[in-house]
Amino acid sequence: MARVTLEKVQKRFGEVVVIPDLDLVVDDKEFVVLVGPSGCGKTTTLRIVAGLEEASAGTVRIGERDVTQIRPGQRNCSMVFQNYALYPHMTVRQNIGYGMKVRGEPKDEIERRIHDAARILGIGEYLERRPKQLSGGQRQRVAIGRAIVRNPDVFLFDEPLSNLDAKLRIEMRTEIKRLQRRLENTVIYVTHDQTEAMTMADRVAVMNKGVIEQLADPISLYERPANVFVAGFIGSPSMNFMPAELVGENGGLAVKLEDGTALPVPGDRQTRYGGSVGKPLTLGLRPEHMSGGQNGPAVATLTPEAVEPLGAHTLIVGHAASTKITAQVDAHYACAPDEPTPITFDMNNMHLFDQQSGAAL
Template identity: 55%
Template structure:
């Protein structure tokens, strides 16, 4: 087990296209770090460079304190789980898991002990004699994880391991992966484009976009205090609403002036933070879950009421999503399912201003 360090890592392809533009990252021993971002953001390339499957154009990678820039994958003491499992089709489940240990000339008894132990952890003991083609998707993914576990490597690398599974199995395997990490505690780097996976699994989430790291932090930190507009919009589902606004003075306090006339008071404790941006055109960011129905006798602090006319109402069971538009910006509100919301009917909404964000549209930074 070991820490992983990336220093100014660059990946440049022929023709000068940079997939990864000089990223720095420190991953602690036993940590579960998830790289998340849209396709083409460089997360998979970064993982493959850590694995040694992709050469780095510049920078340094260290695993367990040792520089591995020029060390082939087999000598980096890592194990990888691929999106499409990459099981050896001609070998049984047992041989698939034992293959790496056999190549490393482990004694037979030790191989047997490790394979059976991994099979026990993953609950695939009864599948050991089967070939991959006789397994379901979820079972194949377990075997792929088993192949990583038996090696007892310094680092686990997961490359979008759940993307090929159906939604239900994905949730189940997600829990499974977290359970395995809690058991074996190996340092884990996990790549996904699914922010829910990232949030649920990670000790720390690394949000990447266009080959750079936008923000690194624990899931709750990213959710509550996003650093950029990209992170604010990427983390959370449904995504955060962004409404063009102007920051104005209102007595001794500040207020957010929305197009269409609505003015929302900014909480007192933010006055100092936002004062410098007074009079500027900004983006007002608020999550759908902080834009709810007005409840009877609602005396929540920092509440602002916003009149809306939903155009689309989506009942989800445990909640209802209402969509409306303010000057071309689509806004989503998360309502209690008992709320009598209907398309075209006026609906007063309560904005929890303590959870608001202001974004500078020039720098895309959250203020």
């Protein structure tokens, strides 16, 4: 049982508070991804779990064990680093076996586990090579091999794919996910790439300024973001945000944009938003929830500045109601820069946020 629990964990560097107060529970065999922009404290959190950083306050538990004051080697965690952190003077075999060797495990056991790891990761033919003789992907496999031979309670990954090219990154993320299913370990994975987070995680923790803004499964994050930050961080291209106000119109509610465009709120949401009439709000709508032309009741006029055909669909970047937005339209939708075009908003997928707190309504 290797549940990881962080209770009221704080991290300060002198006067600078990097993590104000963090609570996180990662269940046994769960794959949790910490995602967020640079400097949000995700790597620091991971390093606190690993023991490479000492928590300024709070408790870290792995299973039932309080490991807050225990040194890294005794926490039974394995870590895969961004720059692989392979020992350059050792062969792949020595790299993978180093940990077992320093822990004084028997030679034949070391050899057996090196071969198991090499077989799982397909690096058997490179065992006698040195890291510099390997490609980025192979090095990352060796780093993962070094992590799995230990049979750890928890795997910690610190942006392991950020040094790989796009194609290899996609391959490796599938491989890591498959490996986790096979080994059934608890994984905490740090990345700044939201696609990586969404595709790999059982649950994603979106972090900002040392605080977990939302911890949820990928689909919930996408469909029900807790606040403006999460809504803007998850999804690509990012969600569009427009200042708006809720008004009563024709016996129902409508979202009124700054230029006066009124977008009717669907019937099933009327009760939910009833109490927010008149308040300054932010309307959030993803580009993929817009369509070119007049296909529904909620239509705004978009003045395109750039039209970006991507093959499967086209992105129109422009201004609507004096706000910059991106709309994803059909690949064959006819439009040109500076020629205003009607865009239909799918209000069933809209999000409304309190303009002051940023929280979702």
